[in-house]
Amino acid sequence: MEEYKGTIAEIIFHNNENGYTVAVFETELEAFTVVGNLPAVSVGRHYRLRGEFTMHPTYGEQFAIREFEEELPSTEDGIRDFLASGAMKGVGRKTAAAIVERFGENTLQVIEEDPGQLCGISGIGPKTAAKISEAFKQHREFANITLYLQNYGINSHYAMKLYEVYGADTIQAIEENPYQLVDDIFGIGFKKADKIAEKMGIAHDDRFRIQSGIKFTLTYFAGEGNTFLPQEELCEKTGQMLDLPMQQIEDNIAEMAFTGEIHVENLDNRTVVFLMPYYLAEQNVCKCLSMINDAGLKPVAGKIDSLIQRTERSTGIFLSENQKHAVTSSLKMGVSVITGGPGTGKTTIINTIINILEDSGLKTAIAAPTGRAAKRITETSGHYASTIHRLLEYYFSESENRMRFGRTKENPLEYDAIIVDEASMIDLLLMNGLVSAIRPGTRLIIVGDSDQLPSVGAGNVLRDIIDSEYIYCTKLTEIFRQAKESMIVVNAHRINKGEYPDCNARDKDFFLLHRSREKDMLQTIKELCLTRLPDYYTDLSPVADIQVLTPVRKGLLGSINLNKELQEVLNPPNEALEEKTFGDRTFREGDKVMQIKNNYQMAWKNLEDFTEGEGVFNGDVGFIRKVDREFNELTVVYDEVRYVTYHFNQLEELELAYAVTVHKSQGSEFPIVIMPISWFPPMLATRNLLYTGVTRGKRVVVLVGSQNKLEGMVDNNRIKERYSGLVYRLRRIFSMETAGGDADDFDQMDQ
Numbered sequence: 001m002e003e004y005k006g007t008i009a010e011i012i013f014h015n016n017e018n019g020y021t022v023a024v025f026e027t028e029l030e031a032f033t034v035v036g037n038l039p040a041v042s043v044g045r046h047y048r049l050r051g052e053f054t055m056h057p058t059y060g061e062q063f064a065i066r067e068f069e070e071e072l073p074s075t076e077d078g079i080r081d082f083l084a085s086g087a088m089k090g091v092g093r094k095t096a097a098a099i100v101e102r103f104g105e106n107t108l109q110v111i112e113e114d115p116g117q118l119c120g121i122s123g124i125g126p127k128t129a130a131k132i133s134e135a136f137k138q139h140r141e142f143a144n145i146t147l148y149l150q151n152y153g154i155n156s157h158y159a160m161k162l163y164e165v166y167g168a169d170t171i172q173a174i175e176e177n178p179y180q181l182v183d184d185i186f187g188i189g190f191k192k193a194d195k196i197a198e199k200m201g202i203a204h205d206d207r208f209r210i211q212s213g214i215k216f217t218l219t220y221f222a223g224e225g226n227t228f229l230p231q232e233e234l235c236e237k238t239g240q241m242l243d244l245p246m247q248q249i250e251d252n253i254a255e256m257a258f259t260g261e262i263h264v265e266n267l268d269n270r271t272v273v274f275l276m277p278y279y280l281a282e283q284n285v286c287k288c289l290s291m292i293n294d295a296g297l298k299p300v301a302g303k304i305d306s307l308i309q310r311t312e313r314s315t316g317i318f319l320s321e322n323q324k325h326a327v328t329s330s331l332k333m334g335v336s337v338i339t340g341g342p343g344t345g346k347t348t349i350i351n352t353i354i355n356i357l358e359d360s361g362l363k364t365a366i367a368a369p370t371g372r373a374a375k376r377i378t379e380t381s382g383h384y385a386s387t388i389h390r391l392l393e394y395y396f397s398e399s400e401n402r403m404r405f406g407r408t409k410e411n412p413l414e415y416d417a418i419i420v421d422e423a424s425m426i427d428l429l430l431m432n433g434l435v436s437a438i439r440p441g442t443r444l445i446i447v448g449d450s451d452q453l454p455s456v457g458a459g460n461v462l463r464d465i466i467d468s469e470y471i472y473c474t475k476l477t478e479i480f481r482q483a484k485e486s487m488i489v490v491n492a493h494r495i496n497k498g499e500y501p502d503c504n505a506r507d508k509d510f511f512l513l514h515r516s517r518e519k520d521m522l523q524t525i526k527e528l529c530l531t532r533l534p535d536y537y538t539d540l541s542p543v544a545d546i547q548v549l550t551p552v553r554k555g556l557l558g559s560i561n562l563n564k565e566l567q568e569v570l571n572p573p574n575e576a577l578e579e580k581t582f583g584d585r586t587f588r589e590g591d592k593v594m595q596i597k598n599n600y601q602m603a604w605k606n607l608e609d610f611t612e613g614e615g616v617f618n619g620d621v622g623f624i625r626k627v628d629r630e631f632n633e634l635t636v637v638y639d640e641v642r643y644v645t646y647h648f649n650q651l652e653e654l655e656l657a658y659a660v661t662v663h664k665s666q667g668s669e670f671p672i673v674i675m676p677i678s679w680f681p682p683m684l685a686t687r688n689l690l691y692t693g694v695t696r697g698k699r700v701v702v703l704v705g706s707q708n709k710l711e712g713m714v715d716n717n718r719i720k721e722r723y724s725g726l727v728y729r730l731r732r733i734f735s736m737e738t739a740g741g742d743a744d745d746f747d748q749m750d751q
């Protein structure tokens with residue numbers, strides 16, 4: 001390897017995500033192009049680079065960086081460039097020049113050892129002086145850590161993340177157990193940690209490796225919706241991944257169960273393994289549901305029949321027998337479920353229940369799993385609905401350094417009734433948080449459509465509760481007159497029953513545009529979004545109100561490609577629009593984007609009423625207002641008024657949202673939905689998914705594809721089985737209670 005000392009003179013390309021850089025490097029004698037991994041590089045920084053010259057077929061000779069070390073500059077010019085390079089946040093060109101003018105070549109020493117001397121220069125006060133000094137120390141510390149991490153193939157992007165979590169202890173943390181990165185660093189999975197461990201010389205059958213592998217398999221399957229895995233399957237999958245015999249995995253499962261890291265039990269005649277949080281959550285959900293269900297309730301003010309009649313007279317909507325039944329049972333029972341498809345009257349029933357509760361002086365809360373669902377319920381019911389997280393006062397606990405619910409068993413919610421809508425999206429851990437915070441004596445009314453796709457998170461809460469038959473459930477099947485006029489509603493029910501939708505009825509709202517080749521489908525979707533639909537529905541906003549949904553992420557009709565193609569036509573490159581490329585995505589001012597993970601600490605500012613708060617959630621859709629390359633920031637506006645600023649490092653939390661997967665669209669509704677109907681993997685091309693996609697559209701649904709494939713989706717009634725223990729546990733309580741047992745038997749139940 002050759003070694004060169006010099007300065008970065010120009011950056012030709014830099015990928016923030018993986019640190020890949022193409023730059024012009026100037027040594028004392030020459031200048032040449034360097035290519036390779038350089039973290040947070042900027043013009044003016046000094047490096048010692050090791051590597052070799054290679055010949056690129058197009059770009060000619062260039063230096064491939066294998067190792068690098070950042071050097072501190074020693075000349076005045078160098079120090080000035082370094083300070084102004086962006087390495088020290090808050091120090092611009094002018095301040096850098098003023099500092100160097102005062103301290104010359106001793107500048108860095110002053111900054112590090114006696115920052116007080118900076119006070120008075122170019123408006124620097126004691127606070128700023130301390131900040132500059134701290135930033136410099138961190139810069140040095142980070143440079144050392146990055147250097148060390150290079151040995152283990154950890155690039156600058158991850159080096160930065162590790163440093164954010166472990167700070168000065170980064171090296172120690174990795175040396176102790178590289179597998180802990182899987183738990184601590186978003187984006188580092190078992191495989192990456194395993195590679196690092198291999199480079200560190202950790203043995204193939206090290207306990208840390210096997211146990212981390214077991215947790216990884218369980219976590220991976222939890223990500224697919226399962227709260228447990230049968231032990232045999234767990235051993236097989238982990239054994240294959242680690243290339244170790246199943247017996248060794250089984251021994252480690254036993255050890256982990258013994259130390260309480262995982263839970264092993266016999267469920268439905270097989271040995272199954274849980275990650276602790278899911279086991280505890282299932283147990284607790286059962287216990288709480290049983291207590292809430294059995295408690296006495298504050299009565300409503302009068303006979304329920306007459307109260308319903310009073311509401312009917314005021315609204316002019318007369319409930320069907322089944323709907324009345326739903327209202328009555330939810331007022332009488334501790335816990336009840338109301339389930340039904342679109343247009344069956346769920347909102348009408350919720351409104352009736354709220355009217356009766358309010359007229360009876362009973363305090364009621366309404367909540368939904370996502371912000372957009374909550375907003376929609378507020379609009380359709382006229383009653384304020386919050387997210388479940390907000391109801392539970394989710395917050396960041398500084399002392400524990402993690403998110404927590406403010407409302408708990410010890411500090412329960414003070415309501416006589418809590419209505420949760422869109423319950424199909426509630427996963428096990430959220431349900432656990434919710435029921436833990438409900439005191440017995442409160443009515444819990446669970447409303448949802450159990451035929452929608454299940455929650456993204458693990459568990460099968462709504463279906464399990466219904467299937468267990470432990471909780472009283474009203475199933476609504478009748479579609480009401482007004483809803484019958486909508487072919488979207490009618491077709492959704494047809495699809496759900498396994499009948500083919502009636503497309504292209506005149507003057508209606510549900511279409512199938514026949515295309516057989518994927519290329520043509522793509523072209524049609526682009527035309528629909530760009531001109532055909534906006535030209536016809538002139539009252540709608542072309543980008544905000546039209547949503548393309550797709551079953552898949554990959555492929556010509558997957559969300560990734562659709563986004564690229566739609567961005568190209570709906571918001572093409574334009575000199576006036578600043579953009580930022582992050583990995584394989586380009587974010588441009590004006591783009592429609594979606595937040596893809598819950599970030600409860602992300603700050604937002606409402607520029608309409610000047611309120612401020614924290615929290616941007618998985619599925620939130622907004623528009624890029626500004627890309628600021630000077631500050632490495634990008635601002636997104638959500639709901640037209642909430643401004644959120646992302647550092648370029650955080651861009652992995654964003655995706656373009658011209659097209660989103662049906663899974664990501666759950667709980668949201670859009671005026672117009674467009675969906676390609678092509679060949680998709682059978683696990684995805686299901687009736688359930690088609691039904692969920694179609695029910696997202698409120699005014700118009702346009703399917704683009706082939707009748708054949710559409711019928712294939714309707715026929716494919718494969719509901720992906722999820723491993724979930726809740727249904728068995730609820731059935732067990734049910735049989736215990738009917739056999740005269742007591743809810744207190746719970747604690748013994750699973751021993």
Ligand SMILES: Nc1ncnc2c1ncn2[C@@H]1O[C@H](COP(=O)(O)OP(=O)(O)OP(=O)(O)O)[C@@H](O)[C@H]1O
Nearest residue numbers: 318319320341342343344345346347348480482483
């Ligand atoms: N008993 C009834 N008599 C007459 N109309 C009714 C009755 N129940 C509901 N409707 C009407 O049917 C339509 C659908 O009802 P609602 O919005 O309550 O259903 P939903 O299940 O909430 O539907 P979605 O899930 O699509 O929002 C509404 O226009 C409502 O006024």
